[in-house]
Amino acid sequence: MAFVQSIVSQRRLWLLVLVILVVAGRALCIRIPNRISETARDPPTNQLLKTAVFSLGSFWRSEAVFGCLNGVVRTTVGYAGGSKTNPEYRSLGDHAESVQVEYDPRLITFRQLLDVFWSSHDSRQVFGQGPDVGNQYRSIIFTNGTEESRLAAASKEREQTKSKISIVTTQIQPLGTFYPAEPEHQKFELKRIPFLLQLIGNLPEEELERSSLATKLNGYAAEVCPIRIQKQIDAKINDIIKKDMVHKRDSPTFVYFTNKHSAFLNLLSPTLRAAKIESTDRKRKKSSSSIPSADRTDKNKRKSQSTKKKTKMSSANQVRASHILIKHQGSRRKASWKDPEGRIITNTTPDSAVSQLKSIRDDIVSGKAKFEDIASRFSDCSSAKRGGDLGPFGRGQMQKPFEEAAYSLKIGEISDIVDTDSGVHIIMRTG
Numbered sequence: 001m002a003f004v005q006s007i008v009s010q011r012r013l014w015l016l017v018l019v020i021l022v023v024a025g026r027a028l029c030i031r032i033p034n035r036i037s038e039t040a041r042d043p044p045t046n047q048l049l050k051t052a053v054f055s056l057g058s059f060w061r062s063e064a065v066f067g068c069l070n071g072v073v074r075t076t077v078g079y080a081g082g083s084k085t086n087p088e089y090r091s092l093g094d095h096a097e098s099v100q101v102e103y104d105p106r107l108i109t110f111r112q113l114l115d116v117f118w119s120s121h122d123s124r125q126v127f128g129q130g131p132d133v134g135n136q137y138r139s140i141i142f143t144n145g146t147e148e149s150r151l152a153a154a155s156k157e158r159e160q161t162k163s164k165i166s167i168v169t170t171q172i173q174p175l176g177t178f179y180p181a182e183p184e185h186q187k188f189e190l191k192r193i194p195f196l197l198q199l200i201g202n203l204p205e206e207e208l209e210r211s212s213l214a215t216k217l218n219g220y221a222a223e224v225c226p227i228r229i230q231k232q233i234d235a236k237i238n239d240i241i242k243k244d245m246v247h248k249r250d251s252p253t254f255v256y257f258t259n260k261h262s263a264f265l266n267l268l269s270p271t272l273r274a275a276k277i278e279s280t281d282r283k284r285k286k287s288s289s290s291i292p293s294a295d296r297t298d299k300n301k302r303k304s305q306s307t308k309k310k311t312k313m314s315s316a317n318q319v320r321a322s323h324i325l326i327k328h329q330g331s332r333r334k335a336s337w338k339d340p341e342g343r344i345i346t347n348t349t350p351d352s353a354v355s356q357l358k359s360i361r362d363d364i365v366s367g368k369a370k371f372e373d374i375a376s377r378f379s380d381c382s383s384a385k386r387g388g389d390l391g392p393f394g395r396g397q398m399q400k401p402f403e404e405a406a407y408s409l410k411i412g413e414i415s416d417i418v419d420t421d422s423g424v425h426i427i428m429r430t431g
Contacts, residue, residue: 053175055137056117062121065222124169196221318393321430323402324360326380332422338384353423361414
């Protein structure tokens with residue numbers, strides 16, 4: 001009950017924060033909805049929205065970039081520009097990862113959206129953005145009508161004049177069908193910070209996708225908002241934490257977030273972090289004060305010696321590794337953080353999974369991509385949120401094929417394909 005009351009209290013405080021941000025946003029070019037209950041609704045009928053669709057690399061990042069703009073009501077990631085019907089994340093055909101932007105033309109224009117498009121990616125890289133290489137990452141401006149086509153062409157010409165050494169590869173084409181991506185890809189950056197999801201009430205997936213507030217916070221979570229807005233929201237979140245938790249450090253809410261979510265700790269101000277450490281120290285001193293000093297000294301000495309011995313023995317027999325896991329229809333668990341319902345995994349054959357992983361490995365070995373970047377995007381393991389890092393482990397803690405492969409590697413080496421009950425992996429030993 002205390003946990004629920006604390007969450008309700010947070011939501012009330014968050015409402016106040018949103019009102020403050022709305023007022024301040026008029027001067028700082030940001031608009032954040034001032035009522036959580038309205039975030040998932042369609043805008044009033046007298047608010048005539050327009051839609052624009054762009055492709056500029058990974059749609060996770062693209063959605064965040066547009067979400068922070070004043071006048072953008074909501075964003076949706078999906079697939080466009082291809083001929084395949086009903087594409088899926090692992091079966092795109094010739095589609096490109098795209099972001100659909102719903103905006104109020106009274107507050108932001110298509111020309112301004114184009115400026116953001118050009119400044120948010122490298123339009124001169126052929127079929128890719130950074131380590132993300134492939135046809136699905138190509139640069140495209142989709143247009144609705146003659147005027148948008150004219151504006152897009154003019155903006156491309158201006159972009160080309162900035163440097164004639166390389167060619168702008170961006171395509172301009174009429175928008176056909178836009179296919180929304182699977183739910184797990186929507187508001188991806190926001191979902192990486194569970195605390196923010198808790199703060200806005202853990203909206204159901206469908207509401208989260210359409211929420212204007214979630215659209216703004218998705219940009220904030222990715223740290224692509226204007227720096228003043230980023231700092232302003234930081235300050236307001238810290239203020240909520242202080243008011244609601246700093247005097248209730250033993251509350252279930254505080255304990256839950258600080259123990260379970262490292263992202264939560266990163267949001268805490270230095271003052272609050274110090275308060276948490278001080279509270280922990282006080283508890284430790286209090287629990288030990290009831291033991292006579294001589295006994296306590298002897299007990300601490302034995303404990304220290306035992307801990308050192310165990311640590312030395314265990315660390316000598318441990319390795320540390322990161323991995324990329326691709327699940328398939330033969331995996332013992334057909335669900336992952338990317339595919340919670342197992343729809344994609346169930347339709348992925350073992351051969352297809354191996355083929356995908358071989359391609360990924362080739363990109364990493366050739367230097368086209370970084371292991372941790374690829375892991376965070378493609379791995380079906382929850383360790384993707386840590387760039388694939390599994391931390392240290394010893395004998396008997398992993399499935400046998402995985403363990404044998406990890407222990408046989410030298411630090412920095414990457415394994416061939418490793419097949420386990422979980423799926424297929426590539427492993428990089430890191431320690």
